[in-house]
Amino acid sequence: MNSKQQNPLKKILAIRGMGAALTAFVGLVIIYIAFGLINPAVFSGQNILNLLRSMSKYLLIGIAQSYVLITGNIDLSIGSMVGMSAMIAATLMTGGMSPILAILIALLSCLVIGIINGYLVGKFKLPPFIATLGTMFVARGIAYMVNGNRNTDAIATGVGKETADKFQNFFYYGKTIGVYNTFWLAIIVFIIFFFVLSKTRTGRHIYAIGSNVDAAKLSGVNVVATTIKTYLISAVCSCLVGLILCAQAGMGNMEAGNMYEMYGVAAGVIGGVSPLGGTGILLGTLAGSAVWQTLENGLNMIGAQVGIQRVVIGVIVVVAVLLDVVVRSGQFGKRKNK
Amino acid sequence: MNSKQQNPLKKILAIRGMGAALTAFVGLVIIYIAFGLINPAVFSGQNILNLLRSMSKYLLIGIAQSYVLITGNIDLSIGSMVGMSAMIAATLMTGGMSPILAILIALLSCLVIGIINGYLVGKFKLPPFIATLGTMFVARGIAYMVNGNRNTDAIATGVGKETADKFQNFFYYGKTIGVYNTFWLAIIVFIIFFFVLSKTRTGRHIYAIGSNVDAAKLSGVNVVATTIKTYLISAVCSCLVGLILCAQAGMGNMEAGNMYEMYGVAAGVIGGVSPLGGTGILLGTLAGSAVWQTLENGLNMIGAQVGIQRVVIGVIVVVAVLLDVVVRSGQFGKRKNK
Amino acid sequence: MNEVIVSMNNISKTFPGVKALDNVHFELHSGEVMALLGENGAGKSTLMKILSGVYTRDGGTMEIFGKSYDDLTPKQAQEAGVAIIHQELNMCKHLSVAENMFLGREMIGKGVLDNRKMRQEAKKVLNELKININPDQTVGDLPVSKQQMVEIAKALSIHARILIMDEPTSALTAREIEDLFRIIRDLKAQGCGIVYISHRLEELAQIVDRVTIMRDGQYITDGNFKDMTMDQIITNMVGREIKEKFPRVTCTKGKKVFEVKNLNAGRMVRDINFSLYEGEIVGFAGLMGAGRTETTRAIFGVDPKESGEIYLDGQKIEIHNPMDAIKNGVVLAPEDRKKDGLCTKLSIRQNLALPNLDVICNKLGVIRKPKEDELCEEAVRNLRIKTPNVEIDSGNLSGGNQQKVVVGKWLARNSRVVIFDEPTRGIDVGAKVEIYNLMNDLKKQGIAVMFVSSEMPEVMGIADRIIVMCDGRITGELMANEATQNQILTMATAFEKKKNVG
Amino acid sequence: ADEVKATGDEKIALITMDSIDQHWISLNEGAQEEAKELGVTVDFMSPNTKDDAQQIECVNNAVAGGYDAIMVAANGPDAISSALQEASDAGVKIVYVDSPANVDAAATFSTDNKAAGKTAGEEMIKTLKDAGVTSGKIGIINVNAATDSCVNREEGFRSAFDGTDFELMETQYGEGDAAKSQSIAENYITQGVVGIFGCNEGSTTGAGNAIKASGNDAIVGVGFDKSDAILNLIDDGYLHATMAQNPDVMGKEGVKAAVQAINGEDLGGEVTDTGVSVLTKDSAAE
Numbered sequence A, B: 001m002n003s004k005q006q007n008p009l010k011k012i013l014a015i016r017g018m019g020a021a022l023t024a025f026v027g028l029v030i031i032y033i034a035f036g037l038i039n040p041a042v043f044s045g046q047n048i049l050n051l052l053r054s055m056s057k058y059l060l061i062g063i064a065q066s067y068v069l070i071t072g073n074i075d076l077s078i079g080s081m082v083g084m085s086a087m088i089a090a091t092l093m094t095g096g097m098s099p100i101l102a103i104l105i106a107l108l109s110c111l112v113i114g115i116i117n118g119y120l121v122g123k124f125k126l127p128p129f130i131a132t133l134g135t136m137f138v139a140r141g142i143a144y145m146v147n148g149n150r151n152t153d154a155i156a157t158g159v160g161k162e163t164a165d166k167f168q169n170f171f172y173y174g175k176t177i178g179v180y181n182t183f184w185l186a187i188i189v190f191i192i193f194f195f196v197l198s199k200t201r202t203g204r205h206i207y208a209i210g211s212n213v214d215a216a217k218l219s220g221v222n223v224v225a226t227t228i229k230t231y232l233i234s235a236v237c238s239c240l241v242g243l244i245l246c247a248q249a250g251m252g253n254m255e256a257g258n259m260y261e262m263y264g265v266a267a268g269v270i271g272g273v274s275p276l277g278g279t280g281i282l283l284g285t286l287a288g289s290a291v292w293q294t295l296e297n298g299l300n301m302i303g304a305q306v307g308i309q310r311v312v313i314g315v316i317v318v319v320a321v322l323l324d325v326v327v328r329s330g331q332f333g334k335r336k337n338k
Numbered sequence C: 001m002n003e004v005i006v007s008m009n010n011i012s013k014t015f016p017g018v019k020a021l022d023n024v025h026f027e028l029h030s031g032e033v034m035a036l037l038g039e040n041g042a043g044k045s046t047l048m049k050i051l052s053g054v055y056t057r058d059g060g061t062m063e064i065f066g067k068s069y070d071d072l073t074p075k076q077a078q079e080a081g082v083a084i085i086h087q088e089l090n091m092c093k094h095l096s097v098a099e100n101m102f103l104g105r106e107m108i109g110k111g112v113l114d115n116r117k118m119r120q121e122a123k124k125v126l127n128e129l130k131i132n133i134n135p136d137q138t139v140g141d142l143p144v145s146k147q148q149m150v151e152i153a154k155a156l157s158i159h160a161r162i163l164i165m166d167e168p169t170s171a172l173t174a175r176e177i178e179d180l181f182r183i184i185r186d187l188k189a190q191g192c193g194i195v196y197i198s199h200r201l202e203e204l205a206q207i208v209d210r211v212t213i214m215r216d217g218q219y220i221t222d223g224n225f226k227d228m229t230m231d232q233i234i235t236n237m238v239g240r241e242i243k244e245k246f247p248r249v250t251c252t253k254g255k256k257v258f259e260v261k262n263l264n265a266g267r268m269v270r271d272i273n274f275s276l277y278e279g280e281i282v283g284f285a286g287l288m289g290a291g292r293t294e295t296t297r298a299i300f301g302v303d304p305k306e307s308g309e310i311y312l313d314g315q316k317i318e319i320h321n322p323m324d325a326i327k328n329g330v331v332l333a334p335e336d337r338k339k340d341g342l343c344t345k346l347s348i349r350q351n352l353a354l355p356n357l358d359v360i361c362n363k364l365g366v367i368r369k370p371k372e373d374e375l376c377e378e379a380v381r382n383l384r385i386k387t388p389n390v391e392i393d394s395g396n397l398s399g400g401n402q403q404k405v406v407v408g409k410w411l412a413r414n415s416r417v418v419i420f421d422e423p424t425r426g427i428d429v430g431a432k433v434e435i436y437n438l439m440n441d442l443k444k445q446g447i448a449v450m451f452v453s454s455e456m457p458e459v460m461g462i463a464d465r466i467i468v469m470c471d472g473r474i475t476g477e478l479m480a481n482e483a484t485q486n487q488i489l490t491m492a493t494a495f496e497k498k499k500n501v502g
Numbered sequence D: 001a002d003e004v005k006a007t008g009d010e011k012i013a014l015i016t017m018d019s020i021d022q023h024w025i026s027l028n029e030g031a032q033e034e035a036k037e038l039g040v041t042v043d044f045m046s047p048n049t050k051d052d053a054q055q056i057e058c059v060n061n062a063v064a065g066g067y068d069a070i071m072v073a074a075n076g077p078d079a080i081s082s083a084l085q086e087a088s089d090a091g092v093k094i095v096y097v098d099s100p101a102n103v104d105a106a107a108t109f110s111t112d113n114k115a116a117g118k119t120a121g122e123e124m125i126k127t128l129k130d131a132g133v134t135s136g137k138i139g140i141i142n143v144n145a146a147t148d149s150c151v152n153r154e155e156g157f158r159s160a161f162d163g164t165d166f167e168l169m170e171t172q173y174g175e176g177d178a179a180k181s182q183s184i185a186e187n188y189i190t191q192g193v194v195g196i197f198g199c200n201e202g203s204t205t206g207a208g209n210a211i212k213a214s215g216n217d218a219i220v221g222v223g224f225d226k227s228d229a230i231l232n233l234i235d236d237g238y239l240h241a242t243m244a245q246n247p248d249v250m251g252k253e254g255v256k257a258a259v260q261a262i263n264g265e266d267l268g269g270e271v272t273d274t275g276v277s278v279l280t281k282d283s284a285a286e
């Protein structure tokens, strides 16, 4: 009862989901060092900067997917929203619209997809896998359609070189305090949503829905509104990633963000977010996205071929969850099977 | 109570899942006619033959995914197994191995993936989405690796033109009674698995697991074995599709079968297979795969562009399930949620 | 007759963090009904799951019909003649009655499932039990009590010689309970051994021959039922004496707090009118399926209302969803705690805080930790929830303690009306008294209490006024001090004639 | 070729590798322009993504749809051949654009990808030599290992380096996705490459952007295909050169040949190299 006298380390470890998150961090360090031993360039300052920048998009996607996963749902439309926001922003800027307005419109359209997802899943009770499979096709279709089924020209052709540079620097090429802006952007978003999930009423409601939606409803949780909120958060993060990819390429690519929804699942799950809902913390997602990016970067840096890269990634996803299940087995009074 | 005197039509309609299947068939007819009115070539005999041939692969994939979905699980590795079996068979034949042996080895390797899926999900209780996401990466990686990260040459270069032709005709180009072999192959597989699901003990157990896995286990159903069986069936069907694609191309393509797992979900779900487990019949999957193929074919024939194609497909997926949910809402006295 | 058919010795079983069974000893004879009694979490279900092959034991020996068994699967247990009706419903809702009854031992003819034969066989068993259910009916469409009967029929259709019933009556109607007891007597006469687990101690006299009592995972005693008094049994179960099974406090009836007028919501809530006053507990009696749960849900805004008005302290209020209800100070502790009451994957803290976040959080919706701590500590203290700390998963608590958390969620706020739906279902005598005391506290504070229960003695023992429902309608109202069981039963079975036609 | 005559009833299906790359869109534009001129119908019915199975379905659809000729850019030369053979047996004329398959066709209008790749390699070596660099690592970004034309470009590119002191690194695949390709290029740069080769539009854009991001324009970027983004990168000095093909010419000539074939002319299966031009800052400025 006298929880105040507990030793602070023990207290941190007692936070639900912290164990899995720390495991992922340990795994991250091991993987990173292993790659570095094979190719020391992995340890170079520039590579670390690149790593931080590249992992930012997986972190954002991971946050998006984690929010949805914790409620026990899934968002398959994330990758398509990334593509859609990149294409919409780029098309508008290529047409000469100011970046800020273009960003707002891209955001708005992602929010529309998010609202649709939220209503289909929260209100109409469609299985989230199917509902968001549908919007995944729709959003990707829109990404194709906005510029007439072709990638856009360089945004500089529309807004001029200077504005284009500003936009691109803001989201991708520029640095602040020696680290790329992309990373700061992702970290700010991370801190905000970390706080929302762990310290606010909405966060509690999200966990409650993921654990037992009926009990949550009878406790006065607005399930529909909360579900919609998670899909909106997913949409916002996806939109940001779309803008990052748009800034990176300086143009809109229709296939941008392909498969990102799966990377988001992987980042979350490696970090201990349960796809069954109710458990997981964003610190885990942070570790998971770093693991994912380090794998991608490291395999690339050591010159591994595509085939073996995929095999390694697949094995790590399975092993991460297997470990988690084995370690936690017996918890939640799950019946053991002989 | 006197069920024997019932009118036969009523009896058929009373079969669980029949309603959704018939709805899908009606939808199919409407879609087909709509396309035909826009482009009469849709009605041509050759196009019907093509349709039957092309839908065969979706039917097989649909059967694979339906078996797994009915147990309440999912198999994301289907598309990768397709690619893997195509690449393995093609690589071996290009190396001069006889098609029969090559087919057997391709089958064997798919079965290995299937067993792994089955164990991870059935025995170790990994969430199926994650377990099969892992094997999806692994199997695709293997597809890349078997021929050293490149597509194979034409299989004729290995086994000779005559044998290659035989293989290709058997699976794709040849006809029997005026219809392509691919279709007959798929129909035979369909009949077998239709029978297994509706008339055998294994089938009954599959439904039971999907409906309530604890109850099934307490009734003495071997949940692990049954789960493994469904993943093995999924592997067999995926392997067949890989062979069909290999025969179609006369070579092995590393990316073959990409996204097919999702098409399988779509075919099943459009036909009324619930992704929550416990319901659905293969007749529905048959209708669903025909709908999917007709959409793909029709949109192509009327010259629709990529973007609009995806939007239409996405909308149809959502609407199909939405209809189903609306029609069935209130079943099982599910307390309606406002 | 009367030889030992089950003999379990020194059985131990540990779950992570819990020693569920500690050297337990259990014996069953043929031709007897053995009551297995104990508080929540005493280990009754665990012991029986070991006997029926669901769990493997960590230590001890087990003989069935003189043959000793090491590890046992559910299937092997069945083959050894053991059938079990589990505490929780275990039905595949998508499958038909016949399909469920023969699940795992399907009949095969000509290489394929012989559905016709299974249907006939199912029909036969159901008829023997006088259960009027079509074997082709999908189980999910049946009311819970019928599902429970199917479960019983399924166990019986195995023709087992050892039948374990883990709280079989907790979801049955009075008539169905009568049928069940008749069947139990028949089986006993045929020489079957029956293990009967129940928290409804008043049932025992009708069928039980011997009792075995457990406490905290340990064997306490056994003996002939006739040779023990109820007080002895209770003392052995709880480990202390319980003075009053139904502690009643008297208050003066105050002003009207809550009124429901002409409420209609679906088939099971027809034209409901009643009022609740300060200083009284109003019991809602009736058979299973009388529509009491639906009434509470409609009031609380979980299910949509077709019509009707609700007044609180004379003001008309609108309740469209639970949020509205809570805002107005009307709260519900639901009947099914696993399904509706608890987020089992979350901690006790999170569960207790969930409906009170509006109070705990500041204006920006940020949780104020000290306030939350305070609320949790108070709830744990007031309700005497047995737990090392509030960070434990609520799903790991015993049933009684889970129920206390469900109730505790609502006691931290200033409510005007508290609705309890079967708050004592499946919890032991000791915990029951604690819940009664809680209701009494609320009553003393002038809060209106609505108390739904299917156990006649507790309604009569605790409530001041009793409203009886049948088939979705209120069929009568009685003052508790002048009510008799018979009066209540008559009202509870006052079905309209037209109902029986369809 | 100006004596081509059409009756106006000719129906031609144009099946490229996918329907979204700038390259195929330009090819289609060239084809449509010529179709208008001749008064014939050309329907663009390409797969959504580069996928053999989908492309074969498109060929099947074209046969079922009653087209007289198919202009096709084969994704995999072996893969599509059986389907084309069926089409040919059914009397449909075949014309290859960009990438041929193994079935005899009326005519072929293509880039010799291997030769073009070699040109790119030589261009890179020359530029590096001019800057005084004769050794170092070279990174290669390809689409995937399945798209034949790009694989050929890579092969040609590698062959240009035979006998030099440069070290060609393991090829990495970016799926033609600019962002993914850029990450790959950034990794190459971290490892100290002196040159990067992009095998198609997306790969090249990614390479250019990575060089731009690194701020080290001493790295020589050479690529394939022409787009605004690539031209801008060349203009800003982040890419040195790109191999521009002439897809519109392929489209135009392809339609002409198809109409001739439909009307019974024997073109003898002639292969025409529509050539590549090396675009650099200087040549693009013209």
Ligand SMILES: Nc1ncnc2c1ncn2[C@@H]1O[C@H](COP(=O)(O)OP(=O)(O)OP(=O)(O)O)[C@@H](O)[C@H]1O
Residues within 6 Å of the ligand: A332, A333, A334, A335, C015, C016, C018, C019, C020, C038, C039, C040, C041, C042, C043, C044, C045, C046, C047, C087, C396, C397, C398, C399, C400, C426, C427
């Ligand atoms: N699967 C499980 N995992 C972890 N602990 C368990 C599990 N099953 C039971 N327990 C624990 O074992 C103890 C005994 O539980 P059991 O269900 O046997 O009690 P019971 O006597 O049947 O109680 P009740 O009357 O509430 O049904 C309890 O403390 C319970 O929390």
Ligand SMILES: Nc1ncnc2c1ncn2[C@@H]1O[C@H](COP(=O)(O)OP(=O)(O)OP(=O)(O)O)[C@@H](O)[C@H]1O
Residues within 6 Å of the ligand: B332, B333, B334, B335, C142, C143, C144, C268, C286, C287, C288, C289, C290, C291, C292, C293, C294, C335, C422, C452, C453, C454
């Ligand atoms: N989960 C459910 N699914 C379908 N129908 C249900 C469900 N729960 C209750 N019902 C139906 O609603 C009716 C009344 O429900 P219920 O049995 O809960 O009544 P009650 O009067 O509240 O009884 P009790 O509180 O004793 O359980 C029953 O006829 C039953 O068929």
Ligand SMILES: [Mg+2]
Residues within 6 Å of the ligand: C044, C045, C046, C087, C166
């Ligand atoms: Mg129990």
Ligand SMILES: [Mg+2]
Residues within 6 Å of the ligand: C292, C293, C294, C335, C421, C422
């Ligand atoms: Mg009730």
